[in-house]
Amino acid sequence: xxxxxxxxxxxxxxxxxxxxxxxxxxxxxxxxxxxxxxxxxxxxxxxxxxxxxxxxxxxxxxxxxxxxxxxxxxxxxxxxxxxxxxxxxxxxxxxxxxxxxxxxxxxxxxxxxxxxxxxxxxxxxxxxxxxxxxxxxxxxxxxxxxxxxxxxxxxxxxxxxxxxxxxxxxxxxxxxxxxxxxxxxxxxxx
Amino acid sequence: xxxxxxxxxxxxxxxxxxxxxxxxxxxxxxxxxxxxxxxxxxxxxxxxxxxxxxxxxxxxxxxxxxxxxxxxxxxxxxxxxxxxxxxxxxxxxxxxxxxxxxxxxxxxxxxxxxxxxxxxxxxxxxxxxxxxxxxxxxxxxxxxxxxxxxxxxxxxxxxxxxxxxxxxxxxxxxxxxxxxxxxxxxxxxxxxxxxxx
Numbered sequence: 001x002x003x004x005x006x007x008x009x010x011x012x013x014x015x016x017x018x019x020x021x022x023x024x025x026x027x028x029x030x031x032x033x034x035x036x037x038x039x040x041x042x043x044x045x046x047x048x049x050x051x052x053x054x055x056x057x058x059x060x061x062x063x064x065x066x067x068x069x070x071x072x073x074x075x076x077x078x079x080x081x082x083x084x085x086x087x088x089x090x091x092x093x094x095x096x097x098x099x100x101x102x103x104x105x106x107x108x109x110x111x112x113x114x115x116x117x118x119x120x121x122x123x124x125x126x127x128x129x130x131x132x133x134x135x136x137x138x139x140x141x142x143x144x145x146x147x148x149x150x151x152x153x154x155x156x157x158x159x160x161x162x163x164x165x166x167x168x169x170x171x172x173x174x175x176x177x178x179x180x181x182x183x184x185x186x187x188x189x190x
Numbered sequence: 191x192x193x194x195x196x197x198x199x200x201x202x203x204x205x206x207x208x209x210x211x212x213x214x215x216x217x218x219x220x221x222x223x224x225x226x227x228x229x230x231x232x233x234x235x236x237x238x239x240x241x242x243x244x245x246x247x248x249x250x251x252x253x254x255x256x257x258x259x260x261x262x263x264x265x266x267x268x269x270x271x272x273x274x275x276x277x278x279x280x281x282x283x284x285x286x287x288x289x290x291x292x293x294x295x296x297x298x299x300x301x302x303x304x305x306x307x308x309x310x311x312x313x314x315x316x317x318x319x320x321x322x323x324x325x326x327x328x329x330x331x332x333x334x335x336x337x338x339x340x341x342x343x344x345x346x347x348x349x350x351x352x353x354x355x356x357x358x359x360x361x362x363x364x365x366x367x368x369x370x371x372x373x374x375x376x377x378x379x380x381x382x383x384x385x386x387x
Binding site: 174 | 203204205208209212279281282285286288289292293354357358361362363365366368369370372373374377378380381383384
């Protein structure tokens with residue numbers, strides 16, 4: 001007579017780390033990359049040789065765009081000046097913060113390196129485009145609605161630039177980020 | 191193809207629905223933030239003052255809200271007009287709450303009750319974060335902004351720690367906090383949606 005085989009032992013409950021491994025992995029990498037990248041750009045040699053010239057280029061692009069719109073601006077270093085208003089493009093107005101947040105999210109997300117590189121390239125262009133719109137819009141706000149300049153500068157446009165970075169990441173992760181852990185299914189032979 | 195479900199207007203692409211919902215929630219979120227800011231600034235100044243005083247001896251720090259958005263840092267042991275030493279914009283520390291509220295309420299395919307529960311937790315974490323930023327701001331002021339007094343009371347290492355801590359909290363982590371919280375609460379849902387798509 002055969003004795004009934006004992007039921008298979010129940011699987012041990014998954015630990016919090018096992019249950020939330022992907023989220024925690026993503027967030028830990030994201031925070032580490034973000035902290036490291038901001039530390040790097042705060043370092044004086046990097047700031048002086050990379051960030052300051054980049055900010056100058058942003059200011060020149062903003063000035064050129066405003067001239068196309070008939071504002072008759074002049075450049076003085078990173079200052080865009082017209083007869084009615086002047087704005088100094090400083091660190092914080094160059095879109096670098098939003099780019100670094102976006103880059104950290106792209107690099108921390110589980111995806112192939114090809115997808116990540118594409119995400120970084122596309123993100124750079126898109127965020128800088130949004131930032132150029134911000135610079136131009138802020139200058140025009142200063143000219144025509146000067147009372148709204150302060151709140152527009154910090155609250156409205158910082159929110160919109162960060163939001164554009166978040167939405168860009170969602171779009172990239174949804175459409176373009178190929179997950180390397182998902183191998184393609186081999187066709188079954190009949 | 192026969193038998194394949196057709197997508198209804200409410201089942202558009204997930205990112206598309208997120209953007210649409212964000213646009214719908216953004217203005218109400220701004221309105222609530224503007225209405226709550228005077229009270230929240232007073233609360234933050236009080237909480238930041240209590241935290242600063244709890245970690246110093248003797249307890250000399252006082253924070254006063256001025257013109258709704260500014261906070262004045264004073265020390266009762268320093269001379270000058272009522273011990274005034276520094277002023278900064280408190281509202282700039284927490285305007286990203288607008289983004290947090292809009293992002294948490296805009297996630298498609300999540301029951302309303304769960305979205306509001308998650309938002310509650312996210313706001314609680316944000317409040318703790320903002321109090322910490324105020325505290326770091328006060329320490330940054332003491333350690334780096336008061337000239338000879340700062341050099342006398344804080345060494346180079348302490349000045350770097352408080353200055354860099356304030357820089358990291360006030361810039362990258364403040365700006366990234368809504369996304370960090372959103373990813374923390376909705377990363378799994380987003381991944382599940384990607385697998386289904």
